Structures are given as structure tokens and as C-alpha cells.
């Protein structure tokens with residue numbers, strides 16, 4: 001198959017916007033404004049995709065609801081990264097059959113990575129007959145056309161062909177937050193880590209043009225967004241496919257030059273592509289938050305090779321030392337898989353050694369979950385589940401003690417934080433984030449939401465920090 005990046009011509013996106021207007025014309029004649037329920041599973045890339053789906057829905061005349069019973073259209077944006085998440089999605093979609101029985105006019109749409117897996121699409125086709133529309137990430141840009149066709153002539157639409165990925169600019173967006181925003185800078189991945197489904201369902205790496213990214217960030221800064229995250233499955237390989245190559249560090253510097261008081265974050269980074277130039281750029285750009293999420297997945301070189309990670313433990317550790325020398329207060333987070341096929345407990349202990357050396361601020365830890373179609377799903381996996389669980393618990397315990405110590409070191413300090421929301425803990429009014437993205441629960445007035453404020457840290461535990469607003 002031709003895997004070259006295709007850019008959707010502006011005229012084709014305009015055609016989708018014309019479909020939105022057609023649907024809006026139709027919905028404006030309905031007795032009341034129709035509502036849409038959009039539910040998102042998985043990563044920030046999916047959140048960003050759902051914001052574009054909401055953008056299209058708004059153009060089609062829909063309002064939004066959190067209640068499935070009220071919705072004229074339900075969109076579930078799914079995640080394929082772990083089996084558990086897939087089972088949860090299928091359970092929830094199955095339960096919608098009762099909702100649809102009460103509201104037969106309802107349209108049920110499934111999208112996202114799971115739908116790009118052929119065996120899942122097949123299952124939905126055969127066993128979930130109340131689902132009207134199924135489309136993968138490649139077809140998101142055509143969502144209005146599919147909704148229009150469904151409203152005009154009922155039936156079912158499946159748009160899940162294994163196409164080369166594309167880039168479509170000019171899709172409207174309804175952002176979920178007034179303070180933080182996601183900006184996709186690239187899509188897909190070329191790495192084929194042996195356990196990962198992403199390259200199969202999201203296609204190969206393709207980078208947005210820098211001018212489109214910079215225009216989006218400039219607009220967000222003008223609208224007052226304070227925390228902007230540049231997104232991609234592997235942001236460090238940004239730009240390799242552009243006609244005039246530009247690397248991620250150069251892009252970061254260009255984003256940093258945009259006027260405004262905002263923080264820049266980015267994720268995810270692959271260790272093999274994280275360069276000294278990137279670390280230097282982070283150190284030199286005042287808006288770039290001092291935080292790096294750098295997944296290392298396993299601490300043993302044999303397992304890293306089996307994972308097709310293309311870096312060794314020593315290479316990873318050398319990069320961390322380089323980064324810490326440039327940014328001593330860097331906040332480090334990582335992803336780890338426990339129980340990869342063939343991993344022995346002795347090999348797992350190399351992962352613990354990496355934790356002890358790096359002392360991450362937080363970790364995202366998972367027990368290996370085989371994904372159909374990936375090489376790792378075919379590998380022999382003889383370690384019993386109980387042993388994997390035991391190793392997993394050792395990992396969590398070690399990280400908890402490191403997080404607790406690192407958080408305790410904040411107590412007594414005053415830190416400039418972004419107040420980003422209202423706290424669900426009754427003893428505190430607000431939530432905030434340190435520049436390194438540590439969660440702080442804060443006592444203070446709700447008018448502070450959306451502002452950078454000095455926060456005196458008064459307490460901590462392994463999950464978060466606690467504090468009060470200090471005088472600026």
C-alpha cells in the first residue's frame with residue numbers, strides 16, 4: 001500500500017463543512033436542538049480527536065449532554081492500547097442497546113483506534129447491530145458526510161479501510177477546557193515496538209506543517225490558554241517527513257517565541273530520538289515546562305530488544321544524566337510494562353534498578369496486555385499472572401516511596417503554579433499544577449482558576465501536594 005503522507009485538499013474539508021451546513025439546515029427544523037453525547041477513552045490524542053468531533057457536531061447544530069438518554073447522537077471514541085480498555089468499551093456499547101430501544105431515532109457511532117482493528121470492526125458488524133456508524137482515525141475528517149448520509153437514509157456505515165494516514169487542516173474544534181489545550185503536531189508512528197498497536201491503527205508518522213501548528217498556538221495564546229501541550233505518538237521525530245525538514249527542537253523554539261504567558265508541554269518522546277539538542281532547547285526556552293515524559297518500558301536490554309525499542313538501558317540512563325546536568329530540577333515521568341513475554345523476575349529487577357537511579361517523579365505502570373496483530377502477542381509468555389502481579393506490586397511500592405519523598409521536598413517552598421480547576425477534595429477549593437505538572441490541591445477563591453499564582457506548599461503525600469495561595 002502507498003504509505004505516503006497525503007494532505008486532504010482544502011476543498012475536501014470545505015465539502016465536509018458544507019455537509020455540516022446541510023445537517024444544520026435539517027436539525028434546525030426539529031422541534032428542539034438535538035444533543036450529542038461524546039465519550040472518550042484513552043490518550044490525549046483521542047481527547048484531541050474528540051474535540052474535533054465536537055467541533056463538527058456544533059457546526060451541524062448539535063448541543064452537548066452528559067446523559068446518553070438525552071442524546072440524539074452518541075459518539076464513543078475508543079482506545080486499543082490494552083485489552084481491559086477494549087472490554088470496557090464493548091461492555092458499555094452493549095449496554096446502549098437498551099438506551100436505543102427507548103430512543104430508536106438515536107444514532108450510535110463508534111470511532112478511534114479500536115475500530116481500526118479488523119477483528120473489532122467485524123465483531124461490531126455482526127454482534128452489535130444497534131451501532132449505526134463505525135469509523136477509524138483515518139476517516140475522522142469525513143464524519144459530517146457520514147452523519148448526513150445516515151440521517152438521510154438509515155442503514156449502517158463502516159469506514160475502516162486500512163488507508164495511509166492523512167492530515168486535514170481546518171476542522172472546527174470545541175475545546176473541553178478554557179485553561180489547557182492540546183495541539184497535535186503529528187500523527188502515527190513508525191517505530192513498531194513489538195507490543196504496540198499504534199502504527200497499525202494510526203498509520204505512519206506524518207507531521208503537520210510548522211506554520212499550521214504555530215498559527216494554532218498563536219490563536220490559543222491570544223484566547224488566553226495558559227498550558228499548551230504539543231501532541232504526537234513520538235514528537236521527537238517531528239518533521240522528518242516535511243518537504244523542508246525541521247526538527248522538534250526547532251519547532252519548540254518557534255513555539256516558545258510566540259508572545260504570551262503560557263507553558264509549553266509535549267508528549268510522548270521516544271528515548272532513541274530524544275537528543276542533546278532537544279534538552280538544550282528545553283533548558284533555553286523559558287516557556288517550555290521543566291518536565292519530560294520519557295518511556296523506558298523495561299530496564300533489561302534483552303527485553304528492550306524483544307520490545308524492539310532500539311535503545312539500551314545505558315543509553316537511556318546516559319540521556320537522563322545529560323538532561324539532569326542541563327535542567328537539574330527536571331520532573332521525569334515514564335511508562336513501564338511489567339511481565340513482557342519471556343521477562344524473568346531477575347530481568348524485571350533491572351527495571352527496579354533504573355527507578356532507583358533515575359528517581360522518577362511519577363510512573364504509568366502496566367502489566368503486559370497482548371494486542372492482536374502485534375509480534376509480542378505471538379511470543380511465548382510463561383510467567384504466571386500471580387508472579388507478574390507480585391512484580392508489578394513491587395514496582396508500584398518502590399515508585400510510591402520515591403514519589404512520596406520527592407513530593408515531601410516541596411513542603412515549605414513557594415511555587416508558581418497554574419490554577420487549573422476546582423478540587424474534588426472538600427478540604428481544598430482548587431487544583432493547580434506546578435510547572436513540572438505535579439498536582440497541588442489549594443485553598444483559595446474560584447476566581448483564581450486560569451491564573452498563574454504563587455502557592456505555598458504546606459503538605460504532601462505520594463499522589464499530590466497541598467498548599468495555599470501566597471502573596472504575588
Ligand code: SF4
Pocket residue numbers: 189190191192193196197198199233234270
Ligand atoms: S513509539 Fe512504540 S510504543 Fe510508542 S506509539 Fe510508537 S510503536 Fe507504540
